[in-house]
Amino acid sequence: MTTFVDRVELHVAAGSGGHGCASVHREKFKPLGGPDGGNGGRGGDVTLVVDQSVTTLLDYHHSPHRKATNGKPGEGGNRSGKDGQDLVLPVPDGTVVLDKQGNVLADLVGHGTSYVAAQGGRGGLGNAALASARRKAPGFALLGEPGDGGDIVLELKTVADVALVGYPSAGKSSLISVLSAAKPKIADYPFTTLVPNLGVVTAGSTVYTIADVPGLIPGASQGRGLGLEFLRHVERCSVLVHVLDTATLESDxxxxxDLDVIEAELREYGAGLENRPRLVVLNKVDIPDGQDLADLVRPDLEERGYRVFEVSAVAHKGLKELSFALAELVAESRAAKPQEEATRIVIRPKAVDDTGFTVTREEDGGEAVYRVRGEKPERWVRQTDFNNDEAVGYLADRLNRLGVEDELMKAGARAGDGVAIGPEDDAVVFDWEPTMSAGAEMLGRRGEDHRFEAPRPAAQRRRDRDAERDEAEQAYDDFKPF
Structure with missing residues (x-):
């Protein structure tokens, strides 16, 4: 049964926002008390949080689909819907978040570090929030936005100061068991260690962590054996320790x-491993043949510039010298790292000519299609109930005020041309008809209810109506594209 997992594909989905409510306040002797529809609740986020008590991604291996709850719709009486509950997923320290293409989205190191993997959708506004001096009784509300969703990949890279590397059965697990309180599984056959083991070592005033990385073999950097599965656990380590077996029974x-083979694999893997400080441990010198071989190869290793330590995990020989030498290297590495700076807020103002959207001309079967892309237009489309004519008119007004219609004219769009708002796989397409500067004013001002206005004399109403018609006709002549 699998007990350790360090790479999973996770399917996350945030909650969708609740729809706004279109409602009119009614009570005795007040049949038209005004709009009182509440806003929809926000959808819940999916957030990854580093938890020191979690050491594996096993839970997500068995249950890879995770979804936050949706926001509740608004109700009459100005009652807003309840927000969806955020879903917090604990992950081990050192978890890297990637997209399906392998691009790094977040590197989670340090207890409490968090990353919002999927953001909940906004709740739709109710008609009470949409009311204004000009639109006193909106007969519509905005829909809630869908939450983000998609597939992400979680990879665990062990956070340790020292990594023990070497062939299978070189004695790495035995060494970490006597240097620290860790109790890994130990046996006399290759690939006993199938998961990285962590131990904490105290040497004088220095406390550091040491990782026993599963055995490497030739071709590990190309994925042979357990290579790529565990080479990434070496990436974060500051010091590398080559554990060499001086009592191997293999004649070749x-x-x-062994050192040359492991060094070649580390260079091939990259990630800066070739530049890490390192030392060599000649293990199993308690065996007579092992001590003889250690005496034979030590001069050659020291000639290459390595610091060499002869140890025996069984006889507890040379362990104190090794632990203090590692503490010295770890202290030097920590001192060389740049001091963490205080949190900075980076402000990136938008360009003065940034309209917030783009209009591009495309060809579809020989016909021109003008595609509108931008955060606001696409969000407004998602919030619109296209079964409600008043809501569609409100969308047209918003797009017009943003300047979409002017940009379509500049791009050469003519009446009847296709306009698509959104990406190709999820766009709203319609035939464009130029409107007035305030959005189809000839049809009357949308969202207004004259029953909420004070009565006017009949002559005044006729004069106002004639003036509005003349203004609309003049505006239409001014904005005709041909």
């Missing part, structure tokens, strides 16, 4: 050739 191996 010796400590120097």
């Amino acid at each position: 191996r010796d400590p120097v050739s």
Whole structure:
């Protein structure tokens, strides 16, 4: 049964926002008390949070689909819907978040570090929030936005100061068991260690963590054996320790050739491993043949510039010197790292000519289609109930005020041309008809209810109506594209 997982594909979905409510206040002797529809609640987020008590991604291996709750719709009486509950997913320290293409989205290191993997949708506004001096009784409300969703990949890279690397059965697990309180599984056959083991070592005033990385073999950097599965656990380590077996029973191996093979794999893998400080441990010198071989190869290793330590995990020989040497390297590495700066807020103002949307001309079967892309237009489309004519008119007004109609004219759009708002796979397409500067004013001012206005004399109403008609006709002549 699998007990350790360090790479999973997770399917996350945030909650959708609740729809706004279109309602009119009614009570005895007040049949038209005004709009009182409440706003919809916000959808819940999906957030990854580093938790020190979590050491594996096993839970997400068994249950890869995670979804936050939706926001509740608004109600009459100015009652807003309840927000959806955020879904918090605990992950181990050192978890890297990637998209399906392998691009890094977040690197979560340090207890409490968080990343919003999927953001909940906004709740739709009710008609009470849409009311204004000009639109006193909106007969519509905005829809809630759908929450973000998609697939992400979680990879665990062990956070440790020292990594023990070497061939299978070189004695790495035995070494970490005597240097720290860790109790890994130990046996005399290759690939006993199938998961990284972590231990905490105290040497003088320095406390550091040490990781036992599963055995590497030739071709590990290309994925042979357990190579790529665990080479990434070495990436965060500050110091590398080559554990060489001086008592191997394989006739075609010796400590120097083992070192050359592992060094070649580290260089091939990259990630800056070739530049990490390192030292060499000649293990199993308690065996007579092991001590003889250690005496034979030590001069060659020291000639290459390595610091060499002869140890025996069984006889507890040379462990104190090794632990203090590692503490010295770890302290130097920590001192060399730049001091963490205080949190900075980076302000990136928009360009003065940034309209917030783009209009591009495309060809579809020989016919021109003008595609509108931008955060606001696409969000407004998602919030619109296209079964409500008044809501569609409100969308037209918003797009017009944003300047979409002017940009369509500049791009050469003519009446009847296709206009698509949104990406190709999820766009709203319609035939464009030029409107007035305030959005189809010839049809009357949308969202107004004259029953809420004080009565006017009949002559005044006729004069106002004639003036509005003349203004609309003049505006239409001014904005005709041909």
